[in-house]
Amino acid sequence: MSGEPILVLLIEDNSDHAELVMRTIKNHRIPTRIQHLSDGEIALDYLLRRNTFSDPEKSPRPHMVLLDLRLPRVDGLEVLRIVKEDVDLRQIPVVILTTSEAERDVQAAYDNHVNSYLVKPAGFEEFSSMMNDLGTYWLQWNKQARV
DSSP: OTTSOEEEEEEOSOHHHHHHHHHHHHTSSSOEEEEEEOSHHHHHHHHHTOGGGOSTTTSOOOSEEEEOSSOSSSOHHHHHHHHHHOTTTTTSOEEEEESOOOHHHHHHHHHTTOSEEEEOOSSHHHHHHHHHHHIIIIIIIOOOOOO
């Protein structure tokens, strides 16, 4: 990735969950920059470079998207569907990070080509460990095509 920090787009409406994700990712040994957006419509504006994000300088392509399912305005499954149908975005890894263990949510995510589906653990230590492992896999070990 030529030395620049890896950009993670975090789409999460719960500010406490977002803070926990940002804190654990920033503590990872890989240089990472996080762009946090709190609703699905704004996330689509960012990813599709619409409205206030029409300038590519304001909306650089993320190396990975962490996506909650339950979002205001446009839900996470719809964001996922649109990303995976877009020829310019589909190669970006999308990881669902949610509290939902419902089989219908898991199935719907994989039907829409999610790269991974993770359920947020309740405890801080478990959550921190999951985020560290996630960072190691997706940001260090996984080889990605350039988007």
